[in-house]
Amino acid sequence: MSHSALPQPATAHRSEALTGRVRVPGDKSISHRSFMFGGLASGETRITGLLEGEDVMRTGEAMKAMGARIERNGAEWVIQGTGNGCLLQPEAPLDFGNAGTGSRLTMGLVGTYDMETTFIGDASLSKRPMARVLDPLREMGVQVVSAAPGDRMPLTLRGPKHAAPITYRVPMPSAQVKSAVLLAGLNTAGITTVLEPVMTRDHTEKMLRGFGAAIEVETDAAGLRTIRIEGEGKLTGQVIAVPGDPSSAAFPLVAALLVPGSDITIDNVLMNPTRTGLILTLQEMGADITLLNPRNAGGEDVVDLRVRASDLRGVTVPPERAPSMIDEYPVLAVAASFAEGITVMEGLDELRVKESDRLAAVAAGLKANNVDCTEGEASLSVTGCPGGMGLGGGTVETHLDHRIAMAFLVMGLAASKPVTVDDRAMIATSFPEFMDLMTGLGAVIE
Ligand SMILES: O=C(O)C1=C[C@@H](OP(=O)(O)O)[C@@H](O)[C@H](O)C1
Numbered sequence: 001m002s003h004s005a006l007p008q009p010a011t012a013h014r015s016e017a018l019t020g021r022v023r024v025p026g027d028k029s030i031s032h033r034s035f036m037f038g039g040l041a042s043g044e045t046r047i048t049g050l051l052e053g054e055d056v057m058r059t060g061e062a063m064k065a066m067g068a069r070i071e072r073n074g075a076e077w078v079i080q081g082t083g084n085g086c087l088l089q090p091e092a093p094l095d096f097g098n099a100g101t102g103s104r105l106t107m108g109l110v111g112t113y114d115m116e117t118t119f120i121g122d123a124s125l126s127k128r129p130m131a132r133v134l135d136p137l138r139e140m141g142v143q144v145v146s147a148a149p150g151d152r153m154p155l156t157l158r159g160p161k162h163a164a165p166i167t168y169r170v171p172m173p174s175a176q177v178k179s180a181v182l183l184a185g186l187n188t189a190g191i192t193t194v195l196e197p198v199m200t201r202d203h204t205e206k207m208l209r210g211f212g213a214a215i216e217v218e219t220d221a222a223g224l225r226t227i228r229i230e231g232e233g234k235l236t237g238q239v240i241a242v243p244g245d246p247s248s249a250a251f252p253l254v255a256a257l258l259v260p261g262s263d264i265t266i267d268n269v270l271m272n273p274t275r276t277g278l279i280l281t282l283q284e285m286g287a288d289i290t291l292l293n294p295r296n297a298g299g300e301d302v303v304d305l306r307v308r309a310s311d312l313r314g315v316t317v318p319p320e321r322a323p324s325m326i327d328e329y330p331v332l333a334v335a336a337s338f339a340e341g342i343t344v345m346e347g348l349d350e351l352r353v354k355e356s357d358r359l360a361a362v363a364a365g366l367k368a369n370n371v372d373c374t375e376g377e378a379s380l381s382v383t384g385c386p387g388g389m390g391l392g393g394g395t396v397e398t399h400l401d402h403r404i405a406m407a408f409l410v411m412g413l414a415a416s417k418p419v420t421v422d423d424r425a426m427i428a429t430s431f432p433e434f435m436d437l438m439t440g441l442g443a444v445i446e
């Protein structure tokens, strides 16, 4: 799991038509939560389709360090949970590697336990803001024993004897913050309430209900969501089939749109409405994407996506759509680089605090590959070059960010000159099969 000090560059070359039928790995958000809630529940949880990426494996290790038993048995992951309220104090720091979701949700999960827990991570994670989770936890009585300047990791939490339930209005659109407060509420007597003015992915709410938590959601006329969770309830182990990750599907999908003559199908992709902003945007740009076999699997909408190469045109992506495609902007910016006209993306504040400053990293990568773009405080506009003539030829700095690496490798498949990324190693955090899957479709990446 450790990354060698030596970077591993990769170069993508203009490719012939991509064809084939593929499955992408399981959804990262659901996979993290499956390990966490399974590890916390009473009894057995069985998971198929889990994303076996490094981020999720770190969450599994953390749950094991706090008493859960987690084993892979063929295609299934089998968990014997500790029972809500019964997590054990870990003997060593919990190392979350590159994972924002794993670390922030776990801070909520353990924060209200009467124990001490230390969180560490890689250079990228150690730069990311944790105050957004620590602030509500402090209100609940959690003590931040130590933290790096600016409330960053490494940090140590000490839980109170009796945590206080709070009502917390989430100040930025973040499913991680919402989830951390709800999970802290699981081990807090009384009702913890989260007010969410802008809806973000709802996997925590849906899955906690599935595990038997007493959780209620109301949405008012203005769209404000009120989520109430009653603490100290019983969670019971579940059987979970994790659908394919739309945020991973985004890469072969955009590649197939851009490489002339392509026609691919991506099977079993999650279509939760809080995750479909990229598909909507690409369809507005003229993308030929067909949603086949719509079905419901374990409470989630799932489809097979047929994608054919398309001539795209620039659009303006409204800021309110950002939460439903927050991880997809790097690859959307690549699609926009090949569209007729200008694509404007707004409301991108949160991109600045991901694995890298994604707004800056994308703009720098586009410029290095001759794409005309303008980076604003929280916006990006890209002037496309249909056919990709003159695009490429640059090396992109990935800043320990898997999505920057994958997005620019996609660019290289359609640009007239190759595109190099300085390090492919982080791709394994969310999509270990990426290289094999892409080359299997006909992509030339070395
Ligand atoms: O809750 C989650 O599973 C996630 C929430 C999002 O982060 P924010 O909550 O920081 O927006 C997203 O970027 C991340 O990949 C996964």
Ligand SMILES: C=C(OP(=O)(O)O)C(=O)O
Residues within 6 Å of the ligand: 028, 055, 098, 099, 100, 101, 102, 327, 354, 355, 403, 430
């Ligand atoms: C932002 C992401 O993940 P995390 O916050 O979990 O590191 C991502 O996967 O794009």
